[in-house]
Amino acid sequence: MTQNSRTVSCPRCAKPVRWGPESPFRPFCSERCKMIDLGAWASEEYRVAVKGKDEDPDARSAGSEHDAP
Numbered sequence: 001m002t003q004n005s006r007t008v009s010c011p012r013c014a015k016p017v018r019w020g021p022e023s024p025f026r027p028f029c030s031e032r033c034k035m036i037d038l039g040a041w042a043s044e045e046y047r048v049a050v051k052g053k054d055e056d057p058d059a060r061s062a063g064s065e066h067d068a069p
């Protein structure tokens with residue numbers, strides 16, 4: 001018995017993907033899933049991690065000492 005229709009799960013959305021010439025983006029189900037998986041960590045997730053370090057507490061405390069008589 002030879003089964004020629006092997007199926008794998010897309011690593012991105014877990015959809016079943018036919019393992020054959022009709023699935024050029026295997027193991028992904030589509031080009032979109034492939035691009036998302038390859039680019040997600042490099043662009044979006046990375047950008048979020050970098051953000052949030054814009055405040056400078058030193059710039060604020062320097063002005064409060066001017067209040068003394």
Ligand SMILES: [Zn+2]
Binds near residue numbers: 029030
């Ligand atoms: Zn997919």
